[in-house]
Amino acid sequence: MKKTTPAAFFGTLIACYIFWLLITGQIVSIFTGNASWQILVAGGIVSIIVSLFAARFFIHKKAFHLYNPLRFLLLLFYCIVIFGWELIKANVYMAVRAFGSTKKLKPGFVKIPTRLKSDYALAMLSNCITLTPSNITVDVAEQDGENYLYVHWIDVKEKDDMEKAGDSIKGAMEPWIRRIWE
Amino acid sequence: MRIVIDILICLSILFAFAGVVGMIRMPDSFMRMHSSTNITTFGVLGVLIGGILYSIIYLKDISMAIKLAALIVFYLVTSPIAAHAIGRAAYRSKTPKSPNTIVDKYGEDLEDE
Numbered sequence: 001m002k003k004t005t006p007a008a009f010f011g012t013l014i015a016c017y018i019f020w021l022l023i024t025g026q027i028v029s030i031f032t033g034n035a036s037w038q039i040l041v042a043g044g045i046v047s048i049i050v051s052l053f054a055a056r057f058f059i060h061k062k063a064f065h066l067y068n069p070l071r072f073l074l075l076l077f078y079c080i081v082i083f084g085w086e087l088i089k090a091n092v093y094m095a096v097r098a099f100g101s102t103k104k105l106k107p108g109f110v111k112i113p114t115r116l117k118s119d120y121a122l123a124m125l126s127n128c129i130t131l132t133p134s135n136i137t138v139d140v141a142e143q144d145g146e147n148y149l150y151v152h153w154i155d156v157k158e159k160d161d162m163e164k165a166g167d168s169i170k171g172a173m174e175p176w177i178r179r180i181w182e
Numbered sequence: 183m184r185i186v187i188d189i190l191i192c193l194s195i196l197f198a199f200a201g202v203v204g205m206i207r208m209p210d211s212f213m214r215m216h217s218s219t220n221i222t223t224f225g226v227l228g229v230l231i232g233g234i235l236y237s238i239i240y241l242k243d244i245s246m247a248i249k250l251a252a253l254i255v256f257y258l259v260t261s262p263i264a265a266h267a268i269g270r271a272a273y274r275s276k277t278p279k280s281p282n283t284i285v286d287k288y289g290e291d292l293e294d295e
Contacts, residue, residue, distance in 0.1 A: 022252045025245030091224045095197055098204030098217055107213055108285035109273075130262035133220045136212070136269045137262075138288055150288040152269060154216045 004052070008059040012051035014067070015058075017043060061118070071180060078176045086132050086171055094133035097154070108156040109138065112166035114147050114174065121181035122147060128173050135169055183239055187232045194228025201225060210280035211272055215265060222261045230254050 020043035021027040029035040051058075066072060097105065116122050126137035126149055139150040151169055158165035197220060204217025230250050237246040273288065 019252065022248050025249065027248065028245045087223055087227075091197055091220060094204070094216060094220045095200035098200045098207065098220070102207050102209060102213075103282070105213070106282055106284045107210075107280055108283050109288040110285060111287040111291070126266065127259070127262040130265050131219065131223055131258065133216050133223065136215055136219070137266055138269045138273055141291070150291075152212050152216075154213055156285055 004055045007064070008055040009051055011064055011067070012055040012058045013047050016047035016050050020047060065181070074176075075180050078180060082172055082176050083128060083131075086128075086173060090132035090134055094154075097134075105155050107152065107154050109150055109152050110156060110158070110165045110169075111162060112149050112151055112169055113162055114149055114166070114170075116147065116174065116178060116182070118181050121177050124181070125149070125170070125174060125177050128177070129169060183235070187235050187239075190228045190232040190235070194225050194232070197221070197228065198225030209282070211277050212269065213280065215269060215272075219262075219265060222257075222265075226257060227254065230257075 021030075024039055024043065026035050026039055026043075066075070114122070114125060116125055122140060126140060129135045129137045129149070129151060134154045136152045137149055138152055141148045141150065153165075153169065156165075158168060201217045201219075201221035204220065205214045208214045208217055230253060234247045234250045237243050237250065279286075
């Protein structure tokens with residue numbers, strides 16, 4: 001099992017504490033000046049315990065990768081604009097298919113190549129593919145140093161050409177994810 | 183502004199309804215899962231975004247809005263993992279596929295191993 005490095009520990013600690021402040025609503029109270037010190041201290045203790053146990057699963061390589069403000073803004077922009085647009089398109093497509101004829105659909109499992117290398121980027125790409133209706137990522141495989149995703153596609157348009165199928169499934173998402181994580 | 187919130191919530195209910203109709207009508211379990219992601223994305227996001235706008239404008243409660251935004255983050259991170267695990271388990275336990283399935287690269291590669 002991997003060991004917990006101090007950098008990974010502090011990276012996880014900061015993320016945990018920020019989420020604690022957000023969920024308990026204390027981040028507003030700090031600005032208005034009536035934050036309860038009991039909640040702040042309790043959150044600190046819980047975050048330390050959680051990050052002691054979870055840091056080795058949560059962070060593998062660069063601990064402070066996402067604390068770069070530029071990267072974080074890029075992530076927000078990606079989530080709201082690029083991914084939001086993909087989501088709207090796919091949702092409308094899928095809603096129309098649900099009311100239309102289901103007999104004409106040709107589902108199938110396709111294999112698409114991806115140029116992403118790091119674990120986080122791969123996880124994020126496959127999550128984004130799963131979240132847009134009409135595609136579900138079933139498995140990730142590594143062959144000869146290249147990463148491949150197996151995707152169930154509800155209406156297969158490109159049967160044999162992997163590259164074209166990949167382009168039409170991933171859309172604009174892959175270059176943005178590479179910009180964020182690599 | 184109230185109208186925008188109502189439209190968002192009505193839209194998300196419409197998409198959730200489409201998802202349920204799809205889940206009943208689709209021929210095999212993988213295709214049913216596609217329809218269920220329809221519910222999990224737009225069906226939930228519309229309600230939550232409407233709730234954020236409502237709590238900012240009418241309740242004037244920023245901390246509630248932040249909680250709802252954190253809910254969106256957790257929801258979007260965790261729900262595709264469940265869909266992915268269900269799809270993989272369904273394939274490996276040899277759930278019958280629709281006869282219309284035209285290509286199956288995953289099955290071919292699994293046999294090679």
